[in-house]
Amino acid sequence: MFDLQFFVGAFVTMFVIMDPPGVIPLFLAYTNGRTLAERKRIAWQAAVTAFCLIVVFAVFGQAILGYLHVEVAAMQISGGLLLLLVALELLRGQTAPKTDEGMSSVNVALVPLGTPLLAGPGAIVATIVFAQQAEGHTGNIFALGLAIAAVHLVLWVFMRFSVSIIRVIKENGVELITRIAGLLLAALAVQLIINAVRALVS
Template structure:
């Protein structure tokens, strides 16, 4: 079995990414970002967000180190930029701007892609963690299968959490959803500030 799948590595990848990407914690933020959508639109947004997140994580796992080196971009810089973008989204959730009807010129904006798919789900933490697992692996087929299955399993959990957010929405109602949206904005702001703080600390240590 170890020749086909490294169970220990699979467990490490799954637990690490599950904690970082936090499927249960995405539910209130997902409800806030999709509060103006219908049930069908919310389900489609869940599929799109997970697909985007999976594509970004896989792409960085395969080509991330080479891409960042070519562009002379450090991992702390990537982390800081993701934190700043999440902070902007948090401000919109806290002020209710996310719930306002979008102007006609912004009808093509899809929150499932940005900021939900990335950098919220496929954020700097998930990207860096996946790149580290790939770098530390010995390149065997068992390691690649373990990493791939670990990443896939976490994204399945993310989809299930957002897919059944509709049930939570029906239970909470409109007022409850608005309350959860404000709380999600506060939590997201804290996450964003922590990302920036960690990036600054990394910059200082590297100096």
């Protein structure tokens, strides 16, 4: 049977880790200069990319880490370092490489929005833990799948309607938000590394 308590626990945990409201400034920063249609496309592509990665780790996460002999703490540290690099790019205003036409030469919906910002080490580790708890219980497996889908739907909604903010704050406001987002993301990256080191020491 469907386990409501397990669903709520998984949904709330992943919502807090993936932080849909906190994605807004990062989304605006990485879609700076894009048209409204492009921002809408990037919003759903980023959500779908993150969803696919989370599902893969929910199903095969334990096997992948076991085969590669990778500890959870190692994934957290590597994810923290990747996020730190992204944060430094935001602080310097270098959100994406540009072509001669001024458009981004990479699909930011895949990297860094889809991963590691949305489907980051924290979300992946949480998914693997919940998958371990749900193993062998059909109701829990269904609840986990529904929680993952619900969180990514919420992520898409926040990114999709964040484009309306552009009309209020204008492009100069986005530049300011970009710097603030870079600072906050740098702090999050360092915290991920600290948590991993604490886990290894203990």
